[in-house]
Amino acid sequence: MGKTLVLGLMIGTLAIAYGCSKESSGTTAYSLEDFDYPMSSTDVAAGTEVFAEFCEGCHPGGEEGDGPKIAGEGESPSELRWKVRSGGDDMPAFGPDKISDANLESLLAYALTIGAVAP
Numbered sequence: 001m002g003k004t005l006v007l008g009l010m011i012g013t014l015a016i017a018y019g020c021s022k023e024s025s026g027t028t029a030y031s032l033e034d035f036d037y038p039m040s041s042t043d044v045a046a047g048t049e050v051f052a053e054f055c056e057g058c059h060p061g062g063e064e065g066d067g068p069k070i071a072g073e074g075e076s077p078s079e080l081r082w083k084v085r086s087g088g089d090d091m092p093a094f095g096p097d098k099i100s101d102a103n104l105e106s107l108l109a110y111a112l113t114i115g116a117v118a119p
């Protein structure tokens, strides 16, 4: 009985510590619904520049590099926005300080031309 209680407390403490360390990592937790709105830019030229600066290194021309191929994957606009803002396993997150909302929309306009997004 006593041992079970101690073990339970330890697991609880670990869970809390883990939860806190996740929260204090500085990344904002976004949900897909936050990004569910229509595409608002057709500025492919600006989007190409944003892609070249922030994405090209790992997704060269939308093809496989350090990251997977994204061209032709046809993700929804909300999925792509979410991915950029949230990052992933080996993909950094890009907050509005790096890619403004307006630039994110331009990025989508470019992504449309390589089929990485499908509205």
Ligand code: HEC
Pocket (backbone or CB within 6 Å): 051, 054, 055, 056, 057, 058, 059, 066, 067, 068, 069, 070, 073, 075, 080, 083, 084, 087, 088, 089, 090, 091, 092, 094
């Ligand atoms: C440092 C390398 C790196 C950079 C820079 C990067 N990515 Fe990624 N990306 C990855 C990796 C690795 C994955 C796969 C793992 C994951 O989903 O987190 C990925 C996954 C993705 C996916 C999901 C692909 C799928 O099939 O699930 C999309 C979409 C994507 N990246 C778009 C972008 C965009 C747009 C940018 C620029 C704003 C970008 N990435 C910048 C490395 C990168």
